[in-house]
Amino acid sequence: MIGLTLLLALGAAAAFYIVLRRMAFLEQELRRVESRIVALEEGAGEPPVRPASPAAARHRTAEAPVMVAEPAPERAARSGPEPQRPASESRPLPQFSLETLIGGKLPIWIGGAALVLAGFFLVRYSIESGLLGPSTRTLLAALFGLALIAGSEATRRLPATADDPRVAQALAGAGIASLYGTLYMAAALYHLITPLTAFLLVLLVTGGALALALRHGPPTAVMALVGGFAAPMVAGFDAAGIGPLLVYLGLFTAALFGLAIHRGWAWLALAACVAGFAWINFLIAMLVTRSDDLSAVGGFTMLLAIGASAALPATGAGNRWLRLAPLVAGCLQLAILAPALDFGWLAWSFYLVLAGAALILAWRDAVYLPGALAALALLLVLEMLAIGLPDRGFTPIAAILATALFAFPGHILARRHPIWAAIALLGTAGPLLLAHLRAPVLLPAEAWGIVELLAAIATFSLAWRTRSETGNPMLVAATAVAAFLAGLGLGQFVPGDWLSLPLTLVAAALAWWARKIRAPRLNALPAYPLAAALVAAALPLGALSELVLASLSGERLTYPLLPSLAELLRELALPVALAIALLFDPALFGRLRRTVSIAAIALGVLLLYAVAKQPLAIATLPRFLAWGFVERAVLSQASLAAGWWLLRQGKAPAIGHALLALGLFRIAWFDLFLLSPLFEPQSVGPLPLLNAAVLHLGLASFWLWTLPARWRPGAALLALLALLAAVRQAAHGTLLTGAIGTAENGGYSAAMLALALFWLWRGIAGGSRDLRIFGLALLTATTFKVFLVDAAALDGVLRILSFLGLGLALIGIGWAYGRFVGKGAAEPEPAI
Structure with missing residues (x-):
């Protein structure tokens, strides 16, 4: 709270500094214009100075204080005509130095403020000392204020002070501030006058302040602003209760807004708004345990935000963020205040009224649309905090009212601006979803479902209205929100x-x-x-x-x-x-x-x-022994067959390749390595050639042979494995575990040699280079196996016969390869 107050104070200081610069500029401009008028009257012949543009002329007319005569010494110094400037030459801004501010301007204004404080402290001293009664104190304070105003009029006419309007401005501002403070003391502290009389007198003083500000310009308004807001602090802010204080602050702020609108002083409206919010934060800090008084502060906050939002555009303020600031600040202030008011009906009423004002302002002027959206976002935050409390109080009803408040205008105006569409979607779905999330016990599941389906229909209507605008972001947002609500609603049933x-x-x-x-x-x-x-x-x-x-x-x-x-x-x-x-x-x-x-x-x-x-439900080791390999083979074949079919049909090739890769991975990882039937006992079937191991590998080879040539190395490898599996099954039967015997080892060599010869024959006869390469590679591998493995196990005549047969076979193969491939082999085929 203290941080927000400091922020507001800094804003007020910045606004005051801008006012000072503007006043210095206007004073110098007026002096220069007056000197030119004097030169024209003396026959200098210089053309009258015209503003650069109509807008600049209007600006100067609205901002300039009352013209006063230039001091005689300066006029005498300018007896000669000024050199004429080209019309296109731009006039620089006046030099605004620290010396000018401190030496020439601040003493007079600080002096006026000191007069106000002197009067207040004199009254306070008389109270503490018991010198004067309430009636006398009030009368003296009123006379002091009137004397200051009379002094301001006198200084305008005295020759010694007529040339410097700042003296009259300071005295008039101090007098107005004193009169406001006097009325506060008379009505709130001493009850010397009735509230109605005090109200009428406040109107009278406000009228006087308006007249004096019109007569003396911005400095008088600044002094009145400072004095009027400071008066309750001098007398004791809660001496007469918070209600009269807030009434006083409200009337005073309204008077300042009226003056700002009449003169087009946006700075005055902004300064009054900043001061009002500073008082709000001060009161919240002081009254944190007094909920009744805080309720009144909430009402003042609502009225201040609405009044400032309406006043700033009327003063001519063009900056959109400046015009939005009071509205957003009010919503944020009420959001901070709501927990202290236990989220009761009064706190929600203040916020909903302010949110309604934000929507009305946004309807009239799109500048306020971000403010309306911010009000909705803060309302959702408040609902999230309040609806989960054990005592929800008025919050569920407030959620319903908020939905109606934001959803209806949002849906009606959604085509006008994207922010209206966002308000429609958030207003329809936000309060409902938060209530369902934080307090699901409020309604039965079916009731939640019905409400959410109705909200889905409402949001989908936005999508339906923009269905022809396929690039409109609102179409996507409305469709997504409607789908979310529909899914959530249907899920309740x-x-x-x-x-x-x-x-x-x-x-x-x-x-x-x-x-x-x-x-x-x-x-x-x-x-x-x-x-x-x-x-x-x-x-x-x-x-x-x-x-x-x-x-x-x-x-x-x-x-x-x-x-x-x-x-x-x-x-x-x-x-x-x-x-x-x-x-x-x-x-x-x-x-x-x-x-x-x-x-x-x-x-x-x-x-x-x-x-x-x-179907097989393999849940025990005996079942795994009987059916484990068969089940794995069927699953792998299904994956291979599906991938093969997709690739052959040319449909979804990425999926086809993925399924083929999955089937081959299963064969390599499970059947050949992790759960190979060579090491893990698994039944493959008793029939030679027609057993699960041979059929599984042979069928996998077939799928790959019928695909493009890049799959053929894999197909050849699987065909070789199927042939070896046939030899293994012939040697061992149903279970492929066990050691390799001499006959089985010879069978592997014979099978490999036969397959190599077959591939060579088909490659030579069909002109297939890849088959010839496969045959030669397998023949080489078989040769090495015979020399390194098989021959070591033979002895005597068998070793001689084996080498003799292998030598004759290799010579015959070499002769046949050169004889039948011949010229075709000399012309290399394109690589596959």
């Missing part, structure tokens, strides 16, 4: 674990609306309710995440980690299915499309994975 249903409906409605009016800015909106549906499904998503991590780390029994299928379908199936369906429209989701597609495909795969885990 379903249990918590069914929230995905209303959110999915809202996302579908947003997609329909974006496509119907073809507004690109709306395309991203369906992503947000879908994201909210994922947040609502946090528990099953958490369980799926835990399952994925456990599976990647080598957990064999992942089925027990799955959430229930009903829960998954209820909370995830609808939003994921809708997201995937909407991805087929290339315009939807806008800049969020990539993120939505990744999330939707990933969640769709997880859902299918959870569904596919249900």
Whole structure:
């Protein structure tokens, strides 16, 4: 509170300094104009000085004090005509130095203020000493004020002081301030006159102050302002109670506003406003425990903010932020005061009336629109603080009134200015959402839902009215707020674990609306309710995440980690299915499309994975031994087949590549490394060639062979692994675990040699360079295996025969390769 008071004091000081500079400028201008008039009268022939523009002329007429004769010495010094200046030459501002201020101006004005204080302290001394009675004190104070005013008139006529109007101005201002203080003492302190009489006398003094200010100019008004606001402090601000004090301050401030409007003195209206708010902060600090008096202060705050907001434009103030300041300051002051008044009906009434005044001013002049928006924002802050209290009192009713107060004019005037649209949206949704958030017990869930759906319809009406303006930001804002309210309202009619249903409906409605009016800015909106549906499904998503991590780390029994299928379908199936369906429209989701597609495909795969885990339900080690490899093979094949189909059809190639990569990753990570049937006992089936291991790897190789050439190295590798798996299964049967025997090792070499010869034959016959390369690479690997592994295990005649056969085979292959490839091999094929 003290900080705000200091801020207001600094503002008043700045305004006073500006007034001083303006007065110095006007005085010098008047002296120069008068000297030129004298020169014309003496026959100098200099043309009369005209203002640079009509606006400047009006400004000087409104601001200039009464003209006085120039001192004789200066006139004598200027007996000769002044040199004529070119019309285009600009006149510099007068030099305003510290010496001029302190030496020539401040003593007179401070002297006038000292006279006022001297009179007040003389009265106070008489009170403390018991020298005079109340009637005598009041009469003497009144005579003192009248004497000062009479002195001001006398100094205007005396030859010694007539040349300096500041003396008369200071005395007149001091006299007016003294009379205000006298009336306050007579009515509030001593009760010598009735309130009605005091009011009439205040009007009389105000009229006198107006007349004197018109006669003497701004300095008299400044002195009257300082004296009038300081008078209650000298007499004791609460000597007669806060009510009479506030009445006095209100009438005095109104008089200053009237004078400022009449003379066009925006500085006077601003200074009166700053002084009024300074008194408000002082009273709040002094009366923090007296709620009844604080209520009266709240009423004064409301009236001061409204009066200042109306007075400043009438004075000609053009700065929009200056005109907004009293309104925003009043709203902020009432917001600070409301907790001290326990958020009662009186505090809310003050604020709502001031907010209504802000809306009226904004309706008349768009300059006040930010003030109306600030009033709404502060009202929402007050509601958030008050409605969560155990004793809510008048706050729920105030929230309803606030909604009507802001929503109706906002909706009516929304097309006039974007801030009106913001007021409409905030006024419709803000109080309702805060009440639901902070005090949900006020209404049953279904009632909240109905109210929120009605608010959604109201906000959507703004979007409907601007549907042809696809670039209007109000269209996006109104649609988003309507969707939020609709989702929240529909959610009140379903249990918590069914929230995905209303959110999915809202996302579908947003997609329909974006496509119907073809507004690109709306395309991203369906992503947000879908994201909210994922947040609502946090528990099953958490369980799926835990399952994925456990599976990647080598957990064999992942089925027990799955959430229930009903829960998954209820909370995830609808939003994921809708997201995937909407991805087929290339315009939807806008800049969020990539993120939505990744999330939707990933969640769709997880859902299918959870569904596919249900038939076998592998929850024990015996079940894993019997069906673990088969289940994994089926899931991997489903991913590979889906990716293969999308790529062959040319639809969604990014998704097709992702699914193919997922299937290949599963084969590499789970089947060949982490849970390989070579180390983890798992049944692959008893049939040679027609067992799960051979079929799984062979089918994966087939998918890749039928795709473009860049997939063929992977296809060749998978084909080799399928052939080796056939040899392993022939040697071991259903379970592939166990050591490698001599016959099995020879079988690997024979199978590899046969596959290498087959690839060479097909590459030579079909002119396929990649098959020839695969065959040669595999043949080289087989050769090394025979020499380094197989030969070491043979002895005697078998070793001789093996080397003999291998040598003849390699010679024959080399001859056939050179004979049949021949010329074609000499011409290199393009790289694949």
